[in-house]
Amino acid sequence: GHGLSDIGGGVRSIDDHVDDLLGLIDHFGFERVVLCGLSVGGLVAQRLYTRHPKCVEALILSDTAHKIGTAESWNTRIATVEHDGIEVIADGIMKVWFTPDFHAARAADLAGCRN
Structure with a gap:
């Protein structure tokens, strides 16, 4: 629901976003990624790293924190x-x-x- 995206339905968690991101990474066949997380996207990036550290080559975190x-x-x-x-x-x-x-x-x- 941010920017020009649709709102969608139901309640979403950071883990739901991580699952979506993992699906996208898998779709493109990437084994390791350099991931940039901005604001709440930084929470998603950090959670992806905690769940799948071998998938992440590097993190770029901007305007975020471990909790917002x-x-x-x-x-x-x-x-x-x-x-x-x-x-x-x-x-x-x-x-x-x-x-x-x-x-x-x-x-x-x-x-x-x-x-």
Whole structure:
């Protein structure tokens, strides 16, 4: 549900994303990968490494951590979106994800990402 991707159905876990990534790696026939994880993708990359370290040649981790937020902060955010929709948090997300210069100079790109 981020960027231009569809939301999809059901609840997803980091392990679900790791399973999807492993399927993609297998589909292309890669034995070892250099994996870049950005933000929550960094959680996926780290979990892939813990589950299948021999598959990972190297990790590039950017704007991530071993844990992002707390159960309480995520549950509050989820409840807000379920009650009021994604629209109420969209502008705040855009302020965090993109610099003020990007906001000022690339309004059309920003609108596409926000959409």
